[in-house]
Amino acid sequence: MLTIRWFRVTTLALLAWLMPALTSAEVCAVDDTGRRICLPEPAQRIAALSPGATELVWAAGAGDQVVAVVAYSDYPEMAKTVPSVGSHTRLDLEALISLRPDLVIGWVTGNPGEQLDALDDLGLPVFAIEPRTFEGVSSAIERLAVLAGTESTGFAEADAFRKGMASLRTRFQQASPVPVFYQVWDEPLMSVNDQHLIGKVITLCGGRNVFGDLDRLVPRISTEAVLAANPEAILAGGMGEENRHWLTRWAGFPELRATAQGNLFFVPPSLIQRPTPRMLEGSRLFCEKLETARARR
Template sequence: MPSKLIKHALVALLLVATLPARAEVCATDDIGEQVCLPSPAQRIAGLSPGASELLWSAGAGDQVVAVVAWSDYPPEAKTVPSVGSHTRLDLEKLVSLRPDLVIAWVTGNPQEQISTIRALGIPVFSIEPRDFDAVSSVIERLATLAGTEEQGWAEAERFRRGMAELSARYSQRAPVPVFYQVWDEPLMTVNDQHLIGKVITLCGGRNVFGELPRLVPRIGDEAVLEANPEAILAGGMGEENRDWLTRWEQYSSLSATRAGNLFFVPPSLIQRPTPRMLQGSELFCEKLEIARGRR
């Protein structure tokens, strides 16, 4: 292990040891590990754009000292030092920032690098919310670890209540067969176990690829043509880029194309497990309601 990395880690641990004593705080992460800190974290690193956004949602934005590429919300996140991308972390830079807590993405961060962080004695809290209540739960647990319970728990409840209201309004509407495109090359979608798959169900949609075994399956154009969805929704490379939908305009036999039900949803509103998913879900439900009205 590089000597610089060890030196930085020792400095981080000494810093934690010299902080004023407060009551120990503990929370269990999404892989079942209990993470305990001697006092609320003051220097937190978020290793995915979603993790950083969740930290701000939990009221801990002022305590974030490191983010990764594409951490662009809230705008303050763009002013925090970046330690690489979620798939390739700059560990030396991360350790030099002396985090006393690291928020990892279970299936997004390289596990060997996360293991190295743990080996250096830096607490790691792993997250991967798979349903709406889990998003609220993560916010509450992050707020506990950061000592920002009042703001974090209020935001968690706002999200929980908002999603329940959407479900009550839309989940029993006439089903709309839906294809959600999560990526372009290779063409990828989600199954019913994915958080976006749960948005489809909440809005009264029927995910035409919902029963596939993989969480994020790779498919081909032929599979979409065979499934013949009534509506196609997609994000894209950017918050206003509709290019992914032009792919389907060439297929006049598709029900979605014939009806004009090719809908764009800004990806950060639907593809990050954060409170902004409430806004994305509202938009998603509105698009399916448009499709119903065109029958």
């Protein structure tokens, strides 16, 4: 009898100890600064503090849970209807707090550290992201999906991006190299190095970044440096989806190989300059431009 009673008491005690683990919906993920962020349950009110973060949250399947964005959060279309709380560099903290987010998605180098620290001091969980690799894009989507409880959608999106980029890598890994200059800005004139995600797209497509060895991710360069490098193809994004005028300056240098061969190409910046799933579409377009350059030899 004592043994049975002891068994019952022990079983009840064990169940009581296990119940919090069985009923808890706590979710955790490690952000891109190495911090482990845990929530008592999946986030239902998310603030995305950069356009890239907004896209990634939607890609993770949590768009319906976004209650705050910042300026230029223009994709997907539904993001334009969400209240804005300033810009990624100048947040309206009072407006943000009034929306009662239970998760804030920050951008590692895009949001001022003091503002993210202020949110952290207020007890708001801040999850900082900034993908620097193709795998980093997929990983960010998966981690956001875990925190939002939308794993089914998010993991599928991450896997589709991963497989799409792998397919491009396989297709172009034996392609003959094309010396490329990618113009990321006009005044001052700026490019990217090989460590930048756009630099990785150039490599993926079988291009050779003529400024790839420079130290800075986004180095300032001169017109003379571009002329000296004499790229076979020049690609630019411009300041808007239909703004191609950045290529006009290079058309004025007929001695440039890219100009002489007609390899001055426009790539919509939203498809290539944000580390989101749309980069797959931008990479396909980028690779097509380099294929065109090869065909013109």
